[in-house]
Amino acid sequence: MNSKTPKSNAARRQFLFDSAKMACGVGMLGLGLGLYAKQSKALPALALRPPGALPEDDFLGACIRCGLCVRDCPYNTLELAKPEHPVATGTPYFTARNIPCEMCEDIPCVKACPTQALDHQLTDINKAKMGIAVLIDHETCLNFLGLRCDVCYRVCPVIDKAITLDMQPNQRTGRHAMFLPTVHSEHCTGCGKCEKSCVLEESAIRVLPPKLAQGSLGQHYRVGWEEQKKAGGSLIDETKMLDLPDRLPEGAVLPGHYDPASGHTEAMRGMAGSEAGVIPSLPPGLGGKP
Amino acid sequence: MSQIATKKRIGAEAVEEKGWLGAHKWLLLRRISQLSILALFLLGPLAGIWIVKGNLNYSYTLGVLPLTDPYVALQSLVAGHVPETLGLVGFAIVLLFYFLVGGRVYCSWVCPINMVTDAAGWLRDRLGIKGASSLSAKTRYWIxxxxxxxxxxxxxxxxxxINPVSMLHRGLIFGIGTAWMxxxxxxxxxxxxxxxxxxGRLCPVGAFYxxxxxWSPVRISANKRSACNxxxxxxxxxPEPQVIRPALKGEGKGVGPVILAPNCTNCGRCIDVCSKDVFTYGLxxxxxxxTEKSGT
Incomplete structure (x- = not known):
């Protein structure tokens, strides 16, 4: 020990020791809390946030758990999570099967929010994205059984846009149609009225977080026909396109088949030969009208 | 230990001097404050009279007065989110208010957990539970x-x-669930x-306040410290005994009688239990x- 200042040395030592003790103890607490925080970011699939809610990660940083949105919801849709709920304690959520969102035009819950947790830019409730309805069970949905239930379609506040009935032949009877409820994500607000009103014991249609409900194309992916529509024509010079020879049994002829030897394209079924020649890349049998 | 059992209860002398009411004045006022704040919040959900909406994290009174808990708002800020205008106004109002009256006035006059820990402290005293483990009062600042x-x-x-303060308060207003545990x-x-x-040692809310x-102007002062027996x-x-000594016993060291330690909660219990009326609210x-001359 330094003999010059034994007292201050001892004091410094004590200080360092105490600080290390605190840092370790509180660090442990912080670690535990951090891990718990990570867990509580996992919102259960059936818990929906109010309209305008930021993505879950941001929401948990912005929401100050005051419950003003809960208070200003005229339908008692929202509730604050209690400690035993699988949602971050004190944050607002709703369960569509219990009470769905009624999509008030003035969106009082968003107006009441004192933070940006509910995005105040949202002024048109039809643009809300609380989730996306998915007709999750094709085996029990009555319309898939060939019946005309249609309830989810009828109650949808964005009827004929968010949910349409798509007609398909009923293969079982061979003579009827099936009217399949089909959700269109660009219009679905995730209000949950379809899930609430599904007549089955367990709803066949459910509002899920977009992350669970939607796939996503790779960033590099371009859908040819849409690019073509945007550009107003093919993006490449199709006259210079190469068509590799198709291997066919000798003497066989395929409609639309391009024969490099003669430089001639076989006429397609039911189509003028000249038309097929315009799009040499078209695979045989496709692109023609049936 | 036998002395403790036979020792007079805290404030017994003050009760003799000033009467029960006089010796519990500030305690009663504090309980009235805590309970009426809670009652205001409960009037809405229980009786449908919406004077205050929300909870201690943020509330909106009569559609004009926003109040934001600055600790919660700051955590949100650190996490990268700025509140809306009303949230910011409420933030400023609360900061200014507690700066003026004393930060930890929140703890002793508002916080619902205070009644829980006061009850524990009272029972601990009645049962004569002594000793047990201790932690530095600075722990809360680390937390x-x-x-x-x-x-x-x-x-x-x-x-x-995990904040028990908001869990209890929110629980009482919005439904308690397992928060009671x-x-x-x-x-x-x-x-x-x-x-x-x-x-006194762990709660970071109190530490923040x-x-x-x-530098709050409103403080407890031991301005009659010469009368201390x-x-x-x-x-x-x-609740924070370490704050009293410098002021009460500072005469010889040239330290003034005002309790300047920021952890004094301005609860006024010392004023209540002192039979010599040493303490008072002051600036x-x-x-x-x-204070030798001015005292007595």
């Missing part, structure tokens, strides 16, 4: 720092995940494990180094 760093790292309002745990912790453990009130009742009853500026 406070940790919650800010943690909020920045996780991008969440971190302490709100957390409250019970704190009660038992204060009763059996650590005297004044939660409010103590920082707001670091060393009965120790104020030390026994004080921090009224702090002469010597």
């Amino acid at each position: 406070l720092g940790m919650t800010f760093i943690g909020s920045a790292v996780t991008g969440m309002v971190l302490w709100e995940l 957390v409250v019970l745990a704190i009660f038992l912790f204060d009763l059996f494990v650590m005297s004044r453990g939660w409010c 103590s920082l707001i009130g670091r 060393d009965c120790m009742d104020c030390f026994e009853v004080c 921090r500026f009224n702090n002469p180094a010597s």
Whole structure:
């Protein structure tokens, strides 16, 4: 020990020791809390946030758990999570099967929010994205059984846009149609009225977080026909396109088949030969009208 | 230990001198304050009279007065989110208010957990539970720092995940769920494990408010300290006993009578239990180094 200042040395030592003790103890607490925080970011699939809610990660940083949105919801849709709920304690959520969102035009819950947790830019409730309805069970949905239930379609506040009935032949009877409820994500607000009103014991249609409900194309992916529509024509010079020879049994002829030897394209079924020649890349049998 | 059993209860002398009401004046006022704030919040959900909406984290009174808990708002800020205008106005109002009246006035006059820990402390005294483990009163500042760093790292309002203060208050207003277990745990912790453990050593909310009130003008002053008869009742009853000594015993060291320690909660219990009326509410500026003449 330094003999010059034994007292201050001892004091410094004590200080360092105490600080290390605190840092370790509180660090442990912080670690535990951090891990718990990570867990509580996992919102259960059936818990929906109010309209305008930021993505879950941001929401948990912005929401100050005051419950003003809960208070200003005229339908008692929202509730604050209690400690035993699988949602971050004190944050607002709703369960569509219990009470769905009624999509008030003035969106009082968003107006009441004192933070940006509910995005105040949202002024048109039809643009809300609380989730996306998915007709999750094709085996029990009555319309898939060939019946005309249609309830989810009828109650949808964005009827004929968010949910349409798509007609398909009923293969079982061979003579009827099936009217399949089909959700269109660009219009679905995730209000949950379809899930609430599904007549089955367990709803066949459910509002899920977009992350669970939607796939996503790779960033590099371009859908040819849409690019073509945007550009107003093919993006490449199709006259210079190469068509590799198709291997066919000798003497066989395929409609639309391009024969490099003669430089001639076989006429397609039911189509003028000249038309097929315009799009040499078209695979045989496709692109023609049936 | 036998002395403790036979020792007069805290404030017995003051009750003899000033009567029961006089010796419990500030305690009663404090309970009235805590309960009426709670009642205001409960009037809405229970009776449909909406004077105040929300809870202690943020409330909106009569559609004009926003109040934001600055600690929660700051954690949210650190996590990268700025409140809306009303949230910011409420933030400023609360900061200014507690800066003026003393930061930890929140703890003793508003916080619902205070009644829980006071009850634990009272029972601990009645049952004569002594000793047990102790933690530095500075622990709360470490926890406070940790919650800010943690909020920045996780991008969440971190302490709100487990904050018993807001859990209890929110629970009473919006439905308690299992939050009562957390409250019970704190009660038992204060009763059996650590005297004044939660409010006095661990709670980062109190630590935060103590920082707001670091330079608050409203303070308790021991301006009649020359009359002190060393009965120790104020030390026994004080939730932060370390704050009293410098002021009460500072005459010889040239330290003024005002309790400047930011962790004094301005609860006024020392005023109540002192039979000699040593303490009083005052201003921090009224702090002469010597009170020998003015005292008595």
